[in-house]
Amino acid sequence: MARILIVDDAKFMRMTLTNILTAAGYEVVGEAENGNEAVHLFNTLLPDLVTMDITMPEKNGLEALREIKKVHSTAKIIMCSALGQQKVVVEAIEAGAKDFIMKPFEEDRVIEAVQRVLSYS
Template identity: 65%
Template sequence: MARILIVDDAAFMRMQLKNIFTKLGHEVIGEAENGQQAAQLYEELKPDVVSMDITMPEMNGVEATKEIKSMDANATIIMCSAMGQQQMVLDAIKAGASDFIVKPFTEDRVKETIERLL
């Protein structure tokens, strides 16, 4: 079981991911709606896994990934992107993201990704 921090500016997406992670037996220990909050919560909560949206206000997912990786080089971050964001996904992987899933999420894809990383 992993302790997960969900980061997405859309409450609906956070809820959808929370439902999937919970159903898979993981514990969602925090939610953030932008990259700045994500970095602060990461430091406070020390989650096992972060699901990180790419496009967010204030600080995007790529910047937040760099920030979190500078605090913890071993952080496990799964980028969540919409179709057509390949370049940002590549930037995120370069910044230290462990993997990515494309929206809309399927439970199987989320399960496969998290099992591979844990």
């Protein structure tokens, strides 16, 4: 069972993703509400996958992604973005994100992205 870290500054979004992922049989091992927490929890928990919001206080998702990838080059990170953030999504993919999912979350799309990214070796 894959272990997933959910990063989003909105508790409602973290709850939504947790419900979708646990219902699909994944284990949510932690939640972070900003980029600093995300980096710390990643280093502590070493999850199989991270869902990372782009816009967050303290350290945004792009900065956290770069910091995690610098130390853990094989980290599997899916960016979560709202409409109108396409430019940042492209930057995130270039920085090493494996996929992105749009908000509001569609259950099928979330599961499909997670399965695809976890199947990458």
